[in-house]
Amino acid sequence: MNSPVVSRTLTNMQILLTHHPLVSHKLTTLRAQSTESATFRALTDELVTLLAYEATQNIKVEPVEVQTPVAVAQGVKLSGAAPIVIPILRAGLGMLSGMMHLLPTAEVGFLGMMRDEETLSSTIYADRIPADLSGRHVFLLDPMLATGGTLIAAMDLMLHRGAEKVTAICILASPEGISAVEQAFVGRDEQIVLVAAAVDSHLNNKGYIVPGLGDAGDRLFGTV
16 A cells, blocks of 8 residues: 655655545645635645644654543653744635644744746745744745745745744645755755645646646635
């Protein structure tokens, strides 16, 4: 039987791809053009919670004892600085609720980034993130890793502010995007993790993932 999670390491970047049947089922429905926004949002919420389970498998914990109604039990609790969850606006907002289901004690920041459709480069237009992220595990939320420009800029900002580890959770990734992220951080010591439901075939000439699922932001929130 195939493992539900495929893990591979490229230089200092670890990639986790889940093959869980529930993830595949929900992703297939997300892809369908006929899926309406309300259903798309609900499925995204559920899918992100499943991906968050994989993304947090190496989160820091420390031993602790608790008293049960019967006896003392050995367990663990989260340790160190509180993790911080940062959706990349606007599409990343649709992933926030699903992440917080699993990690309700995390702090939340917001990062607004806009991609130039001609140059495919990204610029920051909103930054609601602590200036000092020293010792923090940052979880970035962005549905699509396409060209990689947005995610690279976001990761670089987190690491520049001292983040100990950056984990990006995406619904879909492209081979070109993964390669771009790898090349951007090759030779560096920071810990980078990418969690995705699937890696698709390629990017088209407009920088969209093929077969993809269209514009995630529009499908989550409409085109206004």
